[in-house]
Amino acid sequence: MYSLARKTLRIPGPAAKAAYLLPSVLRPATCVSGINKGDKSILVNWKKEEDVWSKFHFNWLRDNCPCPKCKHPELKQRLLDTLEDANPVNVSVEGKDAVEVEWRDGHRSQYSHDWLLTNSYCHNNINSIKPQAPKRKVTLWDRDTVPDPPPEVNYHDVLADDKNLLALLQKVYQYGYCFILDSPPMLESNVKVAERIGPLQNSYYGKKWSMELGDMSVEHISYSKSRILPHTDNPSFYDAPGLGILHVLALKDAIGGGSVMVDGFKLGHHMRQHFPEYFSLLSNVSIPYYLTFKDSADYRIRRYIFLVDSDGEPSGIHFNHIDRQPLDEESLYQAKKVLSCDDDVAMEKMYQAIRYFHQLLYGDQFTHRFALLPGSMLMFNNKRMLHAREEFISGFRSLCGVYNSEQEWLGKMEKLERELA
Structure with missing residues (x-):
C-alpha cells in the first residue's frame, strides 16, 4: 500500500x-503462442487469442544481452560495449523456452521467455500474465x-x-x-x-x-x-x-x-x-x-x-x-x-x-x-x-x-x- x-x-x-x-523472484507463467520477426524488432505473442503481446527492438536486445560475456552473472554489470552493432543475421526459436539472435559480429544471444516477460517494456494486456512485485506495507x-x-x-x-x-x-x-x-x-x-x-x-x-x-x-x-x-x-x-x-x-x-x-x-x-x-x-x-x-x-x-x-x-x-x-x-x-x-x-x-x-x-x-x-x-x-x-x-x-x-x-x-x- x-x-x-x-x-x-x-x-x-x-x-x-x-x-x-x-x-x-518473479516466476512468470509464460505461454508463448508465436514469435514474429520484423525489420527492427521481434513480436512475442503470449496469448494470441487474448491479444497479449510484447515487442522487443533489436537495439534493446543487443544492449541487454544477458550472457556472461556481456554481463557479469553476479554483479549484473556490463562487460562489453553493447551499443555498436544491433543488426541480426538470424533469429530463431531456441527449443521451446528461448529466442536466439545471431548478430553480425558473430555473437549469439539467448533470451528465455521468462526473461523476456519479466523485462517486457512495449506490450499490450501484459498485466494479465505478468506477475507484479507487491508493494511493502507499513x-x-x-x-x-x-x-x-x-x-x-x-x-x-x-x-x-x-x-x-x-x-x-x-x-x-x-x-x-x-x-x-x-x-x-x-x-x-x-x-x-x-x-x-x-x-x-x-x-x-x-x-x-x-x-x-x-x-x-x-x-x-x-x-x-x-x-x-x-x-x-x-x-x-x-x-x-x-x-x-x-x-x-x-x-x-x-x-x-x-x-x-x-x-x-x-x-x-x-x-x-x-x-x-x-x-x-x-x-x-x-x-x-x-x-x-x-x-x-x-x-x-x-x-x-x-x-x-x-x-x-x-x-x-x-x-x-x-x-x-x-x-x-x-x-x-x-x-x-x-x-x-x-x-x-x-x-x-x-x-x-x-x-x-x-x-x-x-x-x-x-x-x-x-x-x-x-x-x-x-x-x-x-x-x-x-x-x-x-x-x-x-x-x-x-x-x-x-x-x-x-x-x-x-x-x-x-x-x-x-x-x-
Whole structure:
C-alpha cells in the first residue's frame, strides 16, 4: 500500500515517479503462442487469442544481452560495449523456452521467455500474465495507536547477526523507527550500528556528531535549549539523510527536553482523506529552503512537503519550519496550476494548507511523547518520521548521532532479504 522510496527532489515541475517494491523472484507463467520477426524488432505473442503481446527492438536486445560475456552473472554489470552493432543475421526459436539472435559480429544471444516477460517494456494486456512485485506495507500510527510494545532490538544482537540487523531495518521500515536497547553510551556505538548498514552519510556536521546542552556556543538553533518543533533532518541538503540514529550519552539533573515523534505518513494519509485539496497542494507545490552556517556554504533547494506513491499515498516527507523560506513566483505558479485559479486564491489556499498542516503537526492527535535515555538508541526513517524536542529547562545532556543514506539502508534491507530468504 505504501511505498517509501519516491525520493525525487522534484525541483520544480512534476516529479518522476518510482515505486520501491519488495524484492521477489518473479516466476512468470509464460505461454508463448508465436514469435514474429520484423525489420527492427521481434513480436512475442503470449496469448494470441487474448491479444497479449510484447515487442522487443533489436537495439534493446543487443544492449541487454544477458550472457556472461556481456554481463557479469553476479554483479549484473556490463562487460562489453553493447551499443555498436544491433543488426541480426538470424533469429530463431531456441527449443521451446528461448529466442536466439545471431548478430553480425558473430555473437549469439539467448533470451528465455521468462526473461523476456519479466523485462517486457512495449506490450499490450501484459498485466494479465505478468506477475507484479507487491508493494511493502507499513503500519501507520498516531497518539492513540502508537506501537505497544514499541519496536525494539538488542544492540549486541544487531552487531552479531545479519538476521537481527534485518529485523531492525524491517521494523524501521514498518513503523518508521526502532529502539536499540543495551547500547553502550558512546558515539562509537552509533558508528558500529550504522556501519553494519553501510558507509556513514557525510554532511556539514561531519560523518558523526555530538552536542551538549549546557555551556556551549550555538551554531544552529537545534543546538540550543529552546523547544524544537517536529521536523525532518536537513531537508535543505540535496541528499537529505535517509536514516538517523540518535543516542543520549549522558543525562544529569535534567528538567524538560522530552522527545517527540510524529508519523508523517499517518498525518499525510489523514490530510489526503479529509482535506484532499490541501494535500494536493503540499505534494505538488515546492517550497524554497535555505540554510547557512558560519564560515561555510549556503544551502538552497526546493522541496515538496509530501512525496507520493503510485496510489497517491504519502511515500516521503521533507519539512523543517525553521529553514522554510518565503513562497515565491515558482510556488505561486505551481499552486495556480494545481487549482486552476488566480494569484489571490492560490496564495490564500497555500497558506490554508500549510496552516492546517502545522495544526496537525504541532497538536496532540499525531504526537508521541517519550523519554530518550542513555543506553537506548533511536533509529528512525528520516523520510517518514518527524521528530522534536521539548524545551530543555535545566540540567545537562549529551547527545550524539550518525546518518545513513536512504539508498544504503533500503539497499541493505533488500540484499539481506534476498540472501536470508
